[in-house]
Amino acid sequence: MPCIKKVWIEEGCISCSLCQDICSDVFKVDPGMDCVVKEDAPRHFSSKGEEIREAAQDCPVEVIKYAEDGADG
Numbered sequence: 530m531p532c533i534k535k536v537w538i539e540e541g542c543i544s545c546s547l548c549q550d551i552c553s554d555v556f557k558v559d560p561g562m563d564c565v566v567k568e569d570a571p572r573h574f575s576s577k578g579e580e581i582r583e584a585a586q587d588c589p590v591e592v593i594k595y596a597e598d599g600a601d602g
């Protein structure tokens with residue numbers, strides 16, 4: 530499976546915290562705030578690829594996006 534090289538959040542997060550529950554090394558959701566990708570998240574991209582994909586898939590409003598090695602972006 531290709532390695533994740535970039536993760537970002539598009540507009541529309543509803544601050545449900547699901548992504549943080551799945552992968553707190555990468556996603557941070559402060560109460561009432563939009564989700565952010567943590568500053569030091571990139572060092573976890575290779576080890577937490579599965580969790581990142583799961584969070585992107587399970588986000589109720591599908592605003593978690595990621596780019597993989599070999600893909601454009």
Ligand code: SF4
Pocket residue numbers: 538541542543544545546547548549556558563564587588589590591592593
């Ligand atoms: S799972 Fe989606 S909606 Fe929920 S906090 Fe994360 S980015 Fe926001």
